Amino acid sequence: MLKRMKAGSIRWQIAASAITPVILVSLLAILTQPLTLYEPESLSYARGTAVKIEMVTEQVRAADTPEQLAALFAIVSKSGLQVEEVSTAELAPDASLSIPRKDARQLVRNNLPDAILTSFRAETTTGKLHNVLVVATGDGRALAFLPPAPPADSWITDKQINLTLKVMVVILPVLLLSLYAASMITAPLLKFAEAAETLKPDEGPDRPFDENGAAEMRTLAKSLNDMRSRVRSMIEDRTRMLRAISHDLRTPLTRLRLRAERSTQPELKASFLADIAALSDMIDDTLIYLSKEMGAEKLLNADLPSLLETVCADFTDMGYNVAYVGPERFAYRCKPRWLARAVTNLVENSTKFAQRITVTLSAVGAEVVRISVQDDGPGLPGNLRKRVLEPFFKVDTARTTSDRTGFGLGLSIVDDIVRAHGGKIELLNAIPHGLIAHIDLPAEDAASVVSAPQPKSNASRATA
Amino acid sequence: MSAHLHLVAPETGSRILLVEDDHEIASMVVEMLSDNSFEAIAVGSATEMDVLMRNQSFDLVVLDAMLPGEDGFSICRRLRAASVTPIIMLTALKDDIDRIIGIELGADDYITKPFNPRELMARIKGLLRRASYSTDQRVPQSPMEFAGWLVDPIPRQLISPDGVHVSMTTAEFDVLLAFCRNPGRVLTREQLLGLTHAGLAGPVERSIDVHVSRVRQKIEPNVREPTFIKTVRLGGYLFTPKVENR
Numbered sequence: 001m002l003k004r005m006k007a008g009s010i011r012w013q014i015a016a017s018a019i020t021p022v023i024l025v026s027l028l029a030i031l032t033q034p035l036t037l038y039e040p041e042s043l044s045y046a047r048g049t050a051v052k053i054e055m056v057t058e059q060v061r062a063a064d065t066p067e068q069l070a071a072l073f074a075i076v077s078k079s080g081l082q083v084e085e086v087s088t089a090e091l092a093p094d095a096s097l098s099i100p101r102k103d104a105r106q107l108v109r110n111n112l113p114d115a116i117l118t119s120f121r122a123e124t125t126t127g128k129l130h131n132v133l134v135v136a137t138g139d140g141r142a143l144a145f146l147p148p149a150p151p152a153d154s155w156i157t158d159k160q161i162n163l164t165l166k167v168m169v170v171i172l173p174v175l176l177l178s179l180y181a182a183s184m185i186t187a188p189l190l191k192f193a194e195a196a197e198t199l200k201p202d203e204g205p206d207r208p209f210d211e212n213g214a215a216e217m218r219t220l221a222k223s224l225n226d227m228r229s230r231v232r233s234m235i236e237d238r239t240r241m242l243r244a245i246s247h248d249l250r251t252p253l254t255r256l257r258l259r260a261e262r263s264t265q266p267e268l269k270a271s272f273l274a275d276i277a278a279l280s281d282m283i284d285d286t287l288i289y290l291s292k293e294m295g296a297e298k299l300l301n302a303d304l305p306s307l308l309e310t311v312c313a314d315f316t317d318m319g320y321n322v323a324y325v326g327p328e329r330f331a332y333r334c335k336p337r338w339l340a341r342a343v344t345n346l347v348e349n350s351t352k353f354a355q356r357i358t359v360t361l362s363a364v365g366a367e368v369v370r371i372s373v374q375d376d377g378p379g380l381p382g383n384l385r386k387r388v389l390e391p392f393f394k395v396d397t398a399r400t401t402s403d404r405t406g407f408g409l410g411l412s413i414v415d416d417i418v419r420a421h422g423g424k425i426e427l428l429n430a431i432p433h434g435l436i437a438h439i440d441l442p443a444e445d446a447a448s449v450v451s452a453p454q455p456k457s458n459a460s461r462a463t464a
Numbered sequence: 465m466s467a468h469l470h471l472v473a474p475e476t477g478s479r480i481l482l483v484e485d486d487h488e489i490a491s492m493v494v495e496m497l498s499d500n501s502f503e504a505i506a507v508g509s510a511t512e513m514d515v516l517m518r519n520q521s522f523d524l525v526v527l528d529a530m531l532p533g534e535d536g537f538s539i540c541r542r543l544r545a546a547s548v549t550p551i552i553m554l555t556a557l558k559d560d561i562d563r564i565i566g567i568e569l570g571a572d573d574y575i576t577k578p579f580n581p582r583e584l585m586a587r588i589k590g591l592l593r594r595a596s597y598s599t600d601q602r603v604p605q606s607p608m609e610f611a612g613w614l615v616d617p618i619p620r621q622l623i624s625p626d627g628v629h630v631s632m633t634t635a636e637f638d639v640l641l642a643f644c645r646n647p648g649r650v651l652t653r654e655q656l657l658g659l660t661h662a663g664l665a666g667p668v669e670r671s672i673d674v675h676v677s678r679v680r681q682k683i684e685p686n687v688r689e690p691t692f693i694k695t696v697r698l699g700g701y702l703f704t705p706k707v708e709n710r
Binding site: 243246247250251253254255256257258259261262276280300301302303306307309310313314317328329331336340 | 493581624630632633681
């Protein structure tokens with residue numbers, strides 16, 4: 001219980017710790033109240049009526065003249081308790097009558113002193129009243145009383161209502177105050193959480209946490225702001241370092257490249273140039289992976305088919321067999337350079353294992369647009385298909401048909417870019433062989449992608 | 465070495481200043497430029513450059529972005545404020561932002577390290593040729609518009625009449641830029657090759673026709689009957705839309 005409370009909201013913890021003592025005090029007060037408090041209305045009525053009856057019998061004894069007696073009866077009857085004089089014979093107990101315990105007369109009689117002789121009568125021989133309580137006056141006379149109908153017992157007495165109201169007057173303000181105090185204390189915390197949630201390490205204000213309010217909150221905000229400054233300067237340091245490394249690595253590479261160009265041995269020159277290109281690509285991949293400056297490119301309304309055709313064209317110009325299949329026009333809101341980089345990395349990966357590569361644009365349902373890169377290579381066993389997306393993971397180099405290897409960052413960059421676009425990537429094996437990479441991106445108007453089944457060949461468009 | 469470069473008369477004898485702090489790279493580039501009949505001088509820092517520029521003039525400056533002391537971007541801004549001498553930036557970062565910043569600062573072209581020396585030569589020659597045009601023809605860095613399409617040379621963007629960004633390869637964009645700068649004029653394949661750096665990027669040399677057909681694929685309303693880029697029999701290509709500078 002305590003453990004659960006500690007894990008709960010601070011707001012409720014504060015509220016609870018403020019309210020609990022107040023409730024305990026009020027409970028204590030209620031419990032120590034005299035038990036009579038719980039007397040129902042019927043009991044107080046019975047006692048009241050009994051006292052009245054005693055008083056009436058006393059005054060009847062004291063009355064000297066029949067006139068006085070008549071006047072007394074008239075006054076008493078007006079108060080609701082009807083009374084008349086009956087013969088003392090009526091005082092004899094009538095065994096044939098059984099009066100329920102809850103009857104008003106029974107309750108009244110219980111409250112009369114035992115010394116007073118009483119009996120119940122349905123009818124009296126001399127009087128006009130029915131269902132009466134006959135009481136001996138003690139001086140040889142008898143009176144028949146018809147008590148007024150007792151009030152119904154309610155589930156709560158007036159006194160209880162009174163007490164409850166009193167307790168409420170104490171508890172309610174405390175309750176409201178403590179709730180207000182709790183939310184006042186916790187509101188900045190929630191604001192901090194929100195600020196931290198939306199925080200971008202390299203953008204936005206310098207000190208995003210509001211350094212106002214309670215002393216502890218100010219301290220917390222200050223340390224959060226300081227931490228953010230440290231993170232920011234760390235990122236700046238890293239960016240500076242990356243630029244420096246990049247520059248320092250490229251200078252000797254440029255030297256190598258220039259030297260290689262002067263080589264008189266064509267084979268040596270070609271292998272030099274290939275190695276230099278591979279090294280350069282590795283530096284690019286590392287920088288892209290580490291910098292993650294995807295935020296730098298704005299979201300644009302870009303034509304996906306032209307983007308994919310451009311990627312394919314860049315590869316066909318390098319001598320690879322890469323074809324685009326899909327619609328001619330489809331505008332999609334994305335970061336086109338990054339999306340092109342993702343597709344380029346996938347195609348590049350395929351060129352290492354396969355001869356023919358097809359890039360397809362299609363719609364999956366009404367809200368997903370799919371870019372697929374399919375090759376005719378050996379494909380990948382299931383356990384590797386997930387792992388190739390991990391950074392620095394490399395499939396055994398013996399599987400490659402070329403000697404171009406990188407750091408194993410290419411596909412993790414693809415994964416990052418696709419996820420930044422709110423999409424997901426899936427790798428599948430093609431039948432009979434080959435690898436298919438599906439990039440599924442959310443799109444509101446995916447249905448407007450009407451797939452053109454015929455691949456565009458150079459022959460069909462070169463005619464003019 | 466691709467044959468087409470010889471079709472364009474090299475601007476022989478032009479004076480080129482190379483600002484590069486790595487001596488070996490500098491000496492190799494200078495040697496290559498000299499082999500191509502340029503007069504090239506290399507300096508290692510902004511201070512040396514300033515001393516040299518006080519009493520000499522150059523037709524083109526090749527500027528390394530990372531230099532000891534004042535960096536290349538700052539030098540570029542300073543040079544551009546004082547003169548119209550063409551500037552090529554050598555950047556170590558393949559970072560697009562750096563390239564664009566370099567051009568916004570006034571650089572006319574950029575090339576990333578490690579660069580292909582032939583590409584550097586082609587870009588130097590291209591810039592010198594453009595610099596020899598009158599100033600009117602040399603304002604091609606401003607955005608141009610044809611038939612609702614917007615061609616923006618600095619971020620190298622093509623935007624359709626619907627406001628959609630259309631991607632292009634470097635060669636395709638160069639071809640389109642060449643067309644936009646010469647509307648209503650027949651451009652031969654040789655001229656197009658000269659105006660673009662097409663074919664330098666990869667080992668497979670594509671004919672200019674391939675690039676033209678790809679451009680058509682992206683901009684023509686009907687690819688089968690092109691109306692924007694018309695083929696002129698035995699001549700080359702003609703760009704028909706009216707082009708407006710913006």
